Amino acid sequence: MQKPDHPISIQDAQRVLSDHYNGTPYDLTNSKNKGQATFRPITVATTQESHLLQLRDDDMIHWLAMGIAAQSVYIPFYPQGTKVPTMFKYGKETYTTNSAYWVFKEASVLVDRNWNKYATALNNTQKETNLALNKIRHDYDQKLVQEANPTQKTNLVNEANKKMADTAIKNYQKLIAQLITDQTADSPLRFTMDPNL
Numbered sequence: 001m002q003k004p005d006h007p008i009s010i011q012d013a014q015r016v017l018s019d020h021y022n023g024t025p026y027d028l029t030n031s032k033n034k035g036q037a038t039f040r041p042i043t044v045a046t047t048q049e050s051h052l053l054q055l056r057d058d059d060m061i062h063w064l065a066m067g068i069a070a071q072s073v074y075i076p077f078y079p080q081g082t083k084v085p086t087m088f089k090y091g092k093e094t095y096t097t098n099s100a101y102w103v104f105k106e107a108s109v110l111v112d113r114n115w116n117k118y119a120t121a122l123n124n125t126q127k128e129t130n131l132a133l134n135k136i137r138h139d140y141d142q143k144l145v146q147e148a149n150p151t152q153k154t155n156l157v158n159e160a161n162k163k164m165a166d167t168a169i170k171n172y173q174k175l176i177a178q179l180i181t182d183q184t185a186d187s188p189l190r191f192t193m194d195p196n197l
Contacts, residue, residue, distance in 0.1 A: 010054050018070040067104035073129045076137045078157040085165030107172050110179040125175040132167050
């Protein structure tokens with residue numbers, strides 16, 4: 001019988017599903033490998049979404065990352081909810097501004113324009129968002145333990161799911177605004193005025 005070295009955490013599973021041979025000679029974010037993949041990574045630009053279901057006693061968490069998992073965040077939704085957060089209801093093949101998928105995809109596209117220059121802003125947003133999402137989830141876990149009324153529990157779950165969705169979207173919209181602002185300086189149609197004029 002085989003025994004694992006340690007229990008697999010949800011973060012381990014997220015890391016694997018977000019893998020692009022990170023930090024190895026085969027990593028596609030390495031400028032030497034631009035467009036020349038030796039091996040197919042797990043996470044690629046055509047990824048639409050990634051799901052993980054985590055069983056926790058009698059409860060479950062539905063971790064959902066929209067777009068490319070490596071450039072998105074896994075949101076720990078309560079699957080017992082009865083309302084889908086608004087921006088998660090929409091999304092088609094063509095870009096729209098009212099779709100969660102396209103918010104995360106837009107950030108990816110902007111970062112991909114110059115990975116070496118913009119990856120740090122993405123990584124910082126991911127860390128900040130993950131911390132905020134885990135705190136919201138923890139706070140609502142505590143509230144739900146104390147709530148006995150089934151209707152109130154459902155209301156709390158819907159409230160938590162909306163709050164987590166809104167937090168992730170807001171943080172990524174802030175990243176997008178930063179990237180677009182920063183990238184205006186990357187235009188080939190720029191001109192530096194002589195400060196003495």
